[in-house]
Amino acid sequence: MTAPTEAPRQIVIVGASLAGLSAAHALRDVGYGGRIILIGDEHEPPYDRPPLSKQVLRGLYSADTSLPQRADLDATFRLGVGALGLDTLAHRIYLSDGTQIVYDRLLIATGTRARPWPNGAEAASSNVYTLRGHADAEHLARGLAGKPRRVLIIGGGFIGCEIASCCRDLGLDVTLAVRGTLPLAHALGSVTAAFMRDVIRDRGVDLRLETEVARFQADADSRVVAAILRNGQRIEADCVVAALGALRNTEWLAGAGLAVSLKGVRVDTHCRVLTATRAVVPDVFAAGDVAHWPSAIYGNRHLAVEHWGNAVAQAQTAARNMVAGEAGLIPYDHLPDFWSQQFGLNIKLVGLPTGADQFAVVQGSLRDRRFIGVYGAQGRTVAAVSVDSARWLPAYRAAVAEATPFPPIVGALDQADIRPQPLAQVVS
Missing domain, CATH: 3.50.50.60 (FAD/NAD(P)-binding domain)
Incomplete structure (x- = not known):
């Protein structure tokens, strides 16, 4: 053309x-x-x-x-x-x-x-929700304002975890069902995801890993009262959020x-x-x-x-x-970045950890729950994450954009001992 x-x-x-x-x-x-x-x-x-x-x-x-x-x-x-x-x-x-x-x-x-719950009849229940748009948010907010006895969130990505955080802020009991071995693993890699697993549980969430919901059980009014898992176990819940991606x-x-x-x-x-x-x-x-x-x-x-x-x-x-x-015509190239607020933490990610094979905490520490971590792939820096510690993130953003050798910026002020560790290939 x-x-x-x-x-x-x-x-x-x-x-x-x-x-x-x-x-x-x-x-x-x-x-x-x-x-x-x-x-x-x-x-x-x-x-x-x-x-x-x-x-x-x-x-x-x-x-x-x-x-x-x-x-x-x-x-x-x-x-x-x-x-x-x-x-x-x-x-x-x-x-x-x-x-x-x-x-x-x-x-x-x-x-x-929002990707809907795959069973259309179950998804149509008045207490089954998704969250993507304005109407979704109003609908779910009304459901949470009704003080459900337990909220079941299906999906361990950012939206699922943010909703779980909101539920805890509202004093609601919540179960987070994650099909994989860790929440947020695809977005953050195994080390940071394992850190978030501990944070989520410490904040009172009933976190169920390697868990798949097979179907819902409803009452005479077609309202969901429980979820039946693939292994036959039952989770009682009177509010269900399908956070299955987009x-x-x-x-x-x-x-x-x-x-x-x-x-x-x-x-x-x-x-x-x-x-x-x-x-x-x-x-x-x-x-x-x-x-x-x-x-x-x-x-x-x-x-x-x-x-x-x-x-x-x-x-x-x-x-x-x-x-x-x-x-x-001008070319477009943008270093992907993302931020999330959940469980009292401010998480910022620059770059994509996809394919990363190493991870190093370069500022702060996991123990203190304030740190910056960088991701390496084949010896180059491909992404960086900060948790309540964004002060140094712009420097690492530049390292990601330039694909500098991993780990970058050795010997900086306030820097932790850099000890790269293998990153499990849970990122896709």
């Missing part, structure tokens, strides 16, 4: 959340004066999602976490309307209200949704001929969407959780991450490239 030569008069952004709004702001920042239309299947204006699993569930403030919008944005919002199909040849999007909309440039920023919202792209997989929409280094045969679609871009992008930092390996910082930075790059023209 040849690159478009005329300046776009109408840019359509499908996905009215963090990435979509960030792209709209960036378009105005670079002086784009044409029409911007944002399409979102939720009825709420763009809002911030991280507080939903943290402050909102604790009742610290209402579920109104709307993102600020610049006064001169001058964008048209089509909210409560989903996209059903895309015709890239006709530059046309088909919407759930029966209308169609054309574009000169298109940004796909449809993000993800699914990328790409179904509406079926038949459009694009490179779409479970990891999202594949793009090139300039955020331009690729076809199934890996050709560039020059007027269609993707950004945020739904994009599957090549990272120069990690050897052009395609990444799919669900991080706040990536959604903002990638949307900004995509926006600039949508109006730049072929000669002005």
Whole structure:
């Protein structure tokens, strides 16, 4: 496909959340004066999602976490309307209200949704919850406000652990069922995950490892009263949260001929969407959780991450490239980063521990529950994590971005004795 030569008069952004709004702001920042239309299947204006699993569930403030919008944005919002199909040849999007909309440039920023409990009838029970969006948070907050006798959370990722932390803050008894040998293992690696296992149990969570829920048991009103495990054991619970990860919202792209997989929409280094045969679609871009992008930092390996910082930075790059023209395209590369507040700890991660074979605590100590750890892979530094100790993290962030030899920064002030240890391959 040849690159478009005329300046776009109408840019359509499908996905009215963090990435979509960030792209709209960036378009105005670079002086784009044409029409911007944002399409979102939720009825709420763009809002911030991280507080939903943290402050909102604790009742610290209402579920109104709307993102600020610049006064001169001058964008048209089509909210409560989903996209059903895309015709890239006709530059046309088909919407759930029966209308169609054309574009000169298109940004796909449809993000993800919560993976539901696989048994549809059980998932429909009034006391079975997921958490991804505004409505989910309000629904779950009402359920927790009812003071359930026990909350069962299925899934040991960040969302599951953050919800467990909120439940303990609210004085609720909670069981966290994790299929693997450690919570947060895929995100943090075995050493930090083992540390978090101990923290979680110390905070009063009934943590069940290597545990799989087979089915729910319901009462006469179809409300869940217990979970039956694969081994036949029974966990009584009157509130169940399925924290099973996320699914990328790409179904509406079926038949459009694009490179779409479970990891999202594949793009090139300039955020331009690729076809199934890996050709560039020059007027269609993707950004945020739904994009599957090549990272120069990690050897052009395609990444799919669900991080706040990536959604903002990638949307900004995509926006600039949508109006730049072929000669002005800029490459996108972002060092993934993530933060979480849970069990009284502030956890920050930069880089990806995927494939790491060594780990070293370089500041503080696990015992004091204040430390920085770095991850190494084949002798290079690939990621760093801080727990209540972010003071030195920027230095290690630079080491990760530059893939310096592992371990980096030997002999720094306040540095612990660096004793690298093998990292069990639990990260995928």
